Amino acid sequence: MIVVVGLSHRTAPVDVREKLAAGADALPAVLARLAARSELAEVLFLSTCNRVEVFAIAPPASGDEGVDAALRAIREELARHGGARSGDDLAAYLYDKRGDSAVEHVFRVAASLDSMVLGEPQILGQVKEAYEAAVAAGALKGTLGRCVTRAFAVAKRVRTETAIGSGTVSISSVAVDLAGRIFGGLSDHAVLLLGAGEMAEAAARSLGQGARALRICNRSFDRAAALARDLNAAAVPWDGLDSELVQADVVVTSTASKTCVVTREMVRRAMKLRKGRTLFFIDIAVPRNVEAAVHGIDNVYVFNVDDLEQEVARGMQARQAERGAADAIVAEELARFLAWTRGLEVQPTVVAMRAKARAVFLSELERSLAGRLKHLAEGDRSALKQMVESAVGKLLHAPTTRLKERAADGEDARELAAAMRFLFDLQELGGASAQLEPVAAEAEDERLPN
Amino acid sequence: MTLSIVNLLFGTTAAVYFSASVLFVADLLGRAGPAGKWAPRLVAVGVPLHAAHIVLWSIVLHVCPVEGIHFALSVAALLTCFAYVLARTRYRVDVVGAFVAPQALAFLLASRFVGPVDDEPRLRSALLPFHVISNLIGIALFTLAFAAAVAYLLQERRLKHKQFAGFGRLPPVDALDRAEHRFLVAGFPLLTIGILTGTIWSREIEAGGAAAIARAALSYASWVLIGGVLLLRAAAGWRGRRAAFGTILGFGLTLLVLVIYLIRSLGGVTVSGGPA
Numbered sequence: 001m002i003v004v005v006g007l008s009h010r011t012a013p014v015d016v017r018e019k020l021a022a023g024a025d026a027l028p029a030v031l032a033r034l035a036a037r038s039e040l041a042e043v044l045f046l047s048t049c050n051r052v053e054v055f056a057i058a059p060p061a062s063g064d065e066g067v068d069a070a071l072r073a074i075r076e077e078l079a080r081h082g083g084a085r086s087g088d089d090l091a092a093y094l095y096d097k098r099g100d101s102a103v104e105h106v107f108r109v110a111a112s113l114d115s116m117v118l119g120e121p122q123i124l125g126q127v128k129e130a131y132e133a134a135v136a137a138g139a140l141k142g143t144l145g146r147c148v149t150r151a152f153a154v155a156k157r158v159r160t161e162t163a164i165g166s167g168t169v170s171i172s173s174v175a176v177d178l179a180g181r182i183f184g185g186l187s188d189h190a191v192l193l194l195g196a197g198e199m200a201e202a203a204a205r206s207l208g209q210g211a212r213a214l215r216i217c218n219r220s221f222d223r224a225a226a227l228a229r230d231l232n233a234a235a236v237p238w239d240g241l242d243s244e245l246v247q248a249d250v251v252v253t254s255t256a257s258k259t260c261v262v263t264r265e266m267v268r269r270a271m272k273l274r275k276g277r278t279l280f281f282i283d284i285a286v287p288r289n290v291e292a293a294v295h296g297i298d299n300v301y302v303f304n305v306d307d308l309e310q311e312v313a314r315g316m317q318a319r320q321a322e323r324g325a326a327d328a329i330v331a332e333e334l335a336r337f338l339a340w341t342r343g344l345e346v347q348p349t350v351v352a353m354r355a356k357a358r359a360v361f362l363s364e365l366e367r368s369l370a371g372r373l374k375h376l377a378e379g380d381r382s383a384l385k386q387m388v389e390s391a392v393g394k395l396l397h398a399p400t401t402r403l404k405e406r407a408a409d410g411e412d413a414r415e416l417a418a419a420m421r422f423l424f425d426l427q428e429l430g431g432a433s434a435q436l437e438p439v440a441a442e443a444e445d446e447r448l449p450n
Numbered sequence: 451m452t453l454s455i456v457n458l459l460f461g462t463t464a465a466v467y468f469s470a471s472v473l474f475v476a477d478l479l480g481r482a483g484p485a486g487k488w489a490p491r492l493v494a495v496g497v498p499l500h501a502a503h504i505v506l507w508s509i510v511l512h513v514c515p516v517e518g519i520h521f522a523l524s525v526a527a528l529l530t531c532f533a534y535v536l537a538r539t540r541y542r543v544d545v546v547g548a549f550v551a552p553q554a555l556a557f558l559l560a561s562r563f564v565g566p567v568d569d570e571p572r573l574r575s576a577l578l579p580f581h582v583i584s585n586l587i588g589i590a591l592f593t594l595a596f597a598a599a600v601a602y603l604l605q606e607r608r609l610k611h612k613q614f615a616g617f618g619r620l621p622p623v624d625a626l627d628r629a630e631h632r633f634l635v636a637g638f639p640l641l642t643i644g645i646l647t648g649t650i651w652s653r654e655i656e657a658g659g660a661a662a663i664a665r666a667a668l669s670y671a672s673w674v675l676i677g678g679v680l681l682l683r684a685a686a687g688w689r690g691r692r693a694a695f696g697t698i699l700g701f702g703l704t705l706l707v708l709v710i711y712l713i714r715s716l717g718g719v720t721v722s723g724g725p726a
Contacts, residue, residue: 184621276683276688298689299690299691
């Protein structure tokens with residue numbers, strides 16, 4: 001059974017989340033510790049800035065007690081990793097899910113339906129990185145691996161079949177989007193950062209990436225120089241603001257000034273020297289840094305923090321409207337996956353039944369070949385063996401198919417499997433662990449198209 | 451047989467331009483979905499069909515395609531579509547097709563309803579092909595400049611009013627402004643050639659009358675206006691809105707010249723001479 005234990009932005013503050021987070025360096029050691037726990041058959045560790053979660057498989061033979069033991073083991077390992085004395089110290093922040101709801105959770109996380117910013121695209125990449133790390137550590141063997149790869153397909157469906165990823169939902173992305181509406185790309189345009197606050201830095205990081213040049217102008221030149229080093233930009237003195245307005249195409253303002261630092265008159269002068277080239281201001285300062293009248297100048301556009309936040313709210317609203325359609329896709333995919341896993345539950349019985357039938361027939365054949373049929377040539381002997389193999393396959397085809405169909409439909413497959421084991425006196429080969437064998441899982445893949 | 455092929459080509463071209471127009475409008479209204487990307491492609495499909503129609507029709511009628519107003523309309527539409535197909539990816543102005551396709555359809559249909567060319571020997575001149583060809587290509591380029599200017603004003607208005615919805619349907623204002631300027635720069639020398647050849651030719655044939663004078667006056671006015679737009683942009687940085695309004699007015703004047711031609715032709719007196 002798939003289980004998940006973790007915490008997220010919904011349940012834990014950032015100081016708790018950051019204690020449990022594991023970067024790429026620490027991840028192999030954490031995975032190794034988790035994989036070494038006998039209570040866990042497969043493990044995946046997902047660590048992002050908004051969530052830390054451990055997905056695992058509780059050994060199937062262990063029943064409900066095994067599931068509880070698996071959840072306890074994960075809590076203990078998380079506590080150890082986070083420096084807590086026991087899992088109880090984190091109990092207030094941790095949640096756990098098991099079975100169907102755990103699978104649904106995996107799908108929802110990958111599809112960004114459980115993210116802080118609904119529909120944000122980064123989470124899928126982060127889940128893929130976690131998956132690759134778990135595969136590299138040998139911590140994924142079958143069912144959990146299939147569940148996570150299925151989650152990738154679910155996420156892809158959600159993104160392509162709904163508009164969950166549409167619209168802009170952060171100040172930075174709205175600023176980048178607006179720059180695109182005005183200039184197309186920024187590869188031929190220069191960005192000027194006025195002030196060196198955190199918000200401007202975030203916007204500059206987004207805008208500056210594709211820009212021809214990024215320059216930072218701040219009252220404190222040292223602060224501008226420090227940020228310029230960080231952003232691979234150029235620092236310019238505050239006195240040169242007038243000439244910078246002539247050079248720049250996009251100006252991001254975020255100074256702490258109580259009065260406007262960019263006036264209509266300054267921009268009019270700059271526009272004359274710019275020969276009317278378009279100038280775009282993103283004013284994210286409160287109080288505003290750019291006079292409202294600047295927006296009235298031809299070829300000059302000023303968007304302040306309220307304008308940007310309105311668009312963010314619109315984007316969020318549009319994404320929320322898509323939630324229902326996304327939920328429906330998750331529900332549909334969950335049903336398909338559960339049908340597939342139920343098929344796996346009867347797999348050991350099917351394997352045992354086929355093995356027993358084959359063994360009985362072949363043993364009888366061997367006896368005959370050693371007795372009354374010992375005169376047969378080698379060719380005839382192998383023909384007889386082939387005939388027996390074929391007869392076993394044909395005889396057991398119908399019960400095998402029906403058992404799997406019942407399992408997929410969620411009907412009385414367990415009872416049927418138990419009846420078969422009783423009637424044919426079957427000892428399951430390798431016990432229930434047979435259901436985790438990747439080979440067996442792949443044999444069932446036709447039920448679960450990618 | 452040839453005539454039925456001409457009719458088939460005419461019908462197919464009209465259908466293609468009509469489909470493109472519908473898709474462009476639907477795309478602008480946000481209702482075309484993925485089909486919207488087919489609108490510019492349909493214009494590209496229409497160009498060879500349209501060209502084939504003009505060539506075959508001119509063979510059937512034994513008329514040079516640059517003579518007569520009915521062909522001139524059709525050729526102007528063809529050249530506009532051709533210039534659009536060449537320019538749309540380079541200048542990222544797909545949306546200009548929303549004007550180009552309906553205009554091409556209108557000109558194509560109009561070319562069927564204008565009276566036959568009056569091949570009056572008095573009007574023949576060595577300057578005629580230069581005059582007509584430069585005017586037709588010039589009209590094609592000014593049409594694109596006009597469409598880019600209109601799209602610019604729409605997008606600029608949205609930005610100034612901070613209306614985010616529907617932004618995505620139109621190209622960036624900067625791209626539209628640059629495209630409009632380039633179309634004007636390319637069209638202006640052709641307009642100049644058209645006016646020069648038209649002036650010389652009208653003296654040769656001693657053209658007169660109110661319509662010819664009005665046409666000449668409007669042609670000179672459009673030349674001054676478009677030249678002024680280009681000059682002010684280079685010298686005083688008149689870009690954006692002012693340049694867009696100047697372009698729209700300049701195109702309006704050249705269109706008026708064409709309308710005077712049409713009125714004269716429909717009135718049964720086809721004199722395709724004049725400054726432009």
